[in-house]
Amino acid sequence: MFKLHDELIAELSNLLTAQKYNSVVVANHRLYARAFLDYLAECDMQVETVTPVQVDQYLAYATQDFEAQYGRPPSARWHVLPRTSINKLLRLAQGKWPPATEIIEPETAYRQAICCEYEEWLRDERGLACATIAALMWEARNFLRWQFERGGAASLDKLSIVEIDLYMDLRAPGLRRKSLADVAERLRSVVRHLHRTGRIPTDLTPHIIGPMLYAYEGVPSTLDKSQIAAVLATTKKDGSPRGLRDFAILQLLATYGLRAGEICRLRLEDVNWRRESLRIRHTKNDAYSYMPLLAPVGEALLDYLRQGRPLVESREIFVRSCAPYIAMTNLYGMISGRLAAAGVEPPGKRGPHVFRHARAVEMLRASVPQKIIGDVLGHRSTESTNAYLKLATEDLRAVALDVPALEVLS
Template sequence: MSDAHGELIAKLSKLLTEQNYNPAVVANHRLYARAFLDYLAERDLSVRTVAPLQIEQYFSHAIQRFRVRYGRDPSSRWHKLPHTAIRKLLRLAQGKWPPVPEVIGPDAALRHAICQEYETWLHEECGLADATIDALMREARHFLDWQFGRGGADGLRALSVRDIDLYMDMRTAGLRRISLARVAAWHRSLLRYLHRTGRIPTDLTPHVIGPMLYAYEDVPSTLDSGQIAAVLEVTAKDRSPRGLRDYAILQLLATYGLREGEICKLRLDDINWRAESLCIRHTKTNACSYMPLLTPVGEALLDYLRFGRPQVEGREIFVRSCAPYTFMQNLYGMVRQRLSAAGINPPGKRGPHVFRHARAVELLRASVPQKIIGDVLGHRSTASTNSYLKLATEDLRAVALDVPGSEVLS
């Protein structure tokens, strides 16, 4: 092995060790990385210029060697660890992996330019949240690939209502009504931008037809107070580092009704222990609000920070319970597992938002004004808060008026 490859293997080992990987996992990663580097050396290929196609060729070669050695095909999970090791190795060697697709030809360059300008417009002029921009950009790339594949750059200026109908028929096949409405809204946003920038001569947004969604037509999943108490009680019994982390997250969900992203992005600096307050960065509005640090939440956070949180340099509070110790980006699986462990199976979705819905209903039943509920939940308008009214069905029944003429005469 060359000195350069030896240095790269050493860097990989150092990185994995710093991320607190098990020594056996580090040894396996070294083994897989070394085998890949040997393959490149035999073919006089540089690790700094390796492309995805060459990775596929390597695994075809590795599978063939496996068959010769063991007389059978490898299992479906056999290549998972080698893939992970090689990806980490290539990130060290090239700085980024997978590489950014190369822009080739005038049509591809134009598509790329439109996407970059559209993303900048969504950020700087529309002020949308990152998650919303990601969804809009996915739809934009999908449409531009489809349209340029049919008629190239010239086809964009000749875009017609018939083209819009064809795309929507293709794009929305098999989607539910709410998903259809989202795709239509994303598509209108792109067409509006293309018209504003003069890339299409006619404003075609009125011709993107999505389904009519009626107010309060879809009642979301929620939990009652007994179910919330049960899942907190069961999770509190798990004193492992992961259990301490999950209990602190569930306390935040149940107490404040925070969004998933607001919890994942919560940082150590956001807790003011002396003032007993918590700074929440609302992911949809990019605004900050300050909540009182209530005793159950504070105690749960303190337990996790003392006895459950791995020693990492990052300032995010909640990190993965196994290496690599990066901050958490998704709570759905954790919430679903904790609900299942408590024997709770609400209808519909079972992610972190069920706690947010439950908190909204609790505040409504306590006669808290909608404006204050909206402030607690980080809503920009009362219309967003109104959607939670449909969950308080028992309260609505209690104030329902009798229908005239419905009395039974004796």
């Protein structure tokens, strides 16, 4: 057993080293993994048969041991690193970790079958984007779980608008009107599928009504030129690998107004250095467009690729700045952090879209035709571009007419 444990520790160390983890982090993972294996040996348990319950039992034991050794309880997040080390170790030992939950109750199996069928219909029949399917599936799972817990699988036959209202009341707290309208739209899709497949006898979709929304009622957050310049200047001062990466991302956002997903999916082969062009895959319609590779963007990309990007096999340009070095999937935290560092506080949201909005306003003020603005932003229709017209509020004020004064009759 001890030889097998030594082999697992060596395999874990090699894996973390190959993933470019810092040597100190590798040593910590080895330490926590070894302590867990020693515990298994004392309890005469095989690592190949360990269950999540037994891992929880070990962490409780380790917490008590920590308190006995140091005379105080560990911090609330102390267990994160040991659990991470154990998860990596068990993934090597068992092949898959955590193990798949066994379906015991027939109602659970029935609910999962409905979800699988619904997901297949959204993907194959409706051809929706992955992000849209993920949002619809989350609502479907949540609603079906809630309904089954209340009345079981048989309750679908008796589903009424009363249950729909109760579910909407459950989802409403803390949501804005737009978010609640999205919940109603997703719920209509789920209920429509249940009725279409004969699981609900009555079509309840006309009765699922969200809050009334008015076209262009809200003004999105945006940045002016001075704020964008401040963010770029502050970020450029950070010469670390993370700073080089973030500066290149901010240049792409400010120059082209790309979506976060389009930047995360940008690959090495999408940059044509000879022709000085950039290929963009739009996340919402999977179409491609080509942009000129402007000098500031090209220089920022080169600096990051040469001095900041880790040596990894991933083809995505932008990867995490710490191990494991995998492609980035979210930019919101990075953008909000860079805005705060530059002292820029836009009203409302502070994610990547504020740069997209700013780019749209800049083109509007330059009298760029609406169709071209939509093409640059990757919109399918002009209706999507219309939402940006309300951002040019100062321009609208310049052409506003004075309200005529009322004449007072003597």
